[in-house]
Amino acid sequence: MKIVKIETAKVSIPLVTPFKTALRTVDSVNDIVVRVTTDDGNTGFGEAPPTAVITGDTQGSILSAIQEFIAPALIGMEIENLDGIMKKLHGCILKNSSAKAAVDMAVYDLFAKSCKKPLYKILGGGRGEIETDLTISVNGIEEMVNDSRKAVSQGFRILKIKVGKEGRTDVERIQAIRKAVGPDIKLRIDANQGWSAKEAVRIIRTLEDMGIDMDLVEQPVNAHDFEGMKFVTSQVYTPILADESVFSPEDAIRIIGERAADLINIKLMKTGGIYEALKICSIAESFGIECMIGCMLESKISVSAAAHLAAGKGIITRADLDGPSLCREDPYTGGPVFDGPKIFMNEDPGLGISKVPAFGDCWNKIK
Structure with a gap:
């Protein structure tokens, strides 16, 4: 070929x-x-x-x-x-x-x-099913609470809460969502580089003191502020996830070596694809650092590739692959099945995507 x-x-x-x-x-x-x-x-x-x-x-x-x-x-x-x-x-x-x-x-x-x-089996996979979270966009408190309740009613047990705009209000947002969805729903807090290091510690400690359990806090400070990440990680109990701070295997080695985060978020758009992402998986596995697989605003093709990687690698213990769930429509045929919080892996060769209308009615030759 x-x-x-x-x-x-x-x-x-x-x-x-x-x-x-x-x-x-x-x-x-x-x-x-x-x-x-x-x-x-x-x-x-x-x-x-x-x-x-x-x-x-x-x-x-x-x-x-x-x-x-x-x-x-x-x-x-x-x-x-x-x-x-x-x-x-x-x-x-x-x-x-x-x-x-x-x-x-x-x-x-x-x-x-x-x-x-199927690609996930080539990558070593034994998992045929993955559970993803659903992103709750940063909005007014009432709207975020309503969005969170709706997500839970749709079967999602893990919510990724976008914050990082206003520190005091961020605490109120998270507190209100936790009260609305109850203690059994996992909350992942994503500040998207929105806080300073000291602000992040104050906010996370405040939430911890309130008894609000969080699965993790993602990228609380600027991507290049490795010292700030290290400070936050050392000062709070909640696991800290490095996202924008890790693009390459070299970044992963630095984050792990400096103990600047507890977890690493792998995104194919940051790594340049599966090849380099596999290197990060190997590095993380060597040090016993768990990874999450995430996505940008992507539709089914690239999120399917990320799902195959997640299904193939046991060191990836968390999934933030809600891109297709955020889209109003799915123009593609084949591939993994995205059914609310569940992603069911395909058994067709490759990614399993068989039809992409952007290229006309083209069907893969291998079935």
Whole structure:
């Protein structure tokens, strides 16, 4: 299976409700989808969201990176030469992690198809089912409480609460949500870099003193403030999850070595795809540090790739893969089944995605 073509297309999928964090407000998924075709007619799919405030990638930069640098470097290479492809992918252009991720997952899709197995089994997977949380966007307290109650009524047992805009009000938000959903629902608090280190400690300690149990607090301070992360982690009982602070295996080594966080959040758009994410998994496993698998504002293609990674790696103990649940519609056929909080892995080869309307009525050759 030799790569003969790498194509891109734009997709726009409306969200059920606007997605609001301390960094941005978005009302639709506007991603780039990728199709890699081999000389025997098989196709692999990938996806990249433009998340300029986190990765620095825009639609234009993703398209340019793929069309001008990545495609010329990879066309003509054999899919079975996976390591060689990944070295070319990551060496042909610096940064541009989202563009690399989209092509990476399409190549892994094809590689698993060449083995005639679902990707998660190629990655070592024994889990056929994953449970994800659901994100509650930062809004007024009453609206966040109502959104939380609705999520619980839909079967979600884990809520990811977006905060980070106003410290005192953030405490009130979390307190009100905990009271509304009861003690059995897990709360993950995501500040999206919105607090200073001292503010984060004050807020988390206040919540702990109130008896509000939290599964974790995600990225309380600026991504580059490793000292601040270390300070917060050392001063509170609640586990601290590093997200924007960890893009690469080198970042993971630093976070773990400096004891700057208790957990690591892996996102394919930060790592540049599955290849580098697997390195972070190995590093974390070596030190006994559990990981969460997360996503940006992505639709089913790239979230499916993340789900396959999660199902394949036992060190990934938490999932924040609610992207498809936030979308008003699912334009794709095949792949894992996203049923509320449950993700059921497919047994079709590769990612299992069989139809992507952005490329017309194209169906994968291998069934």
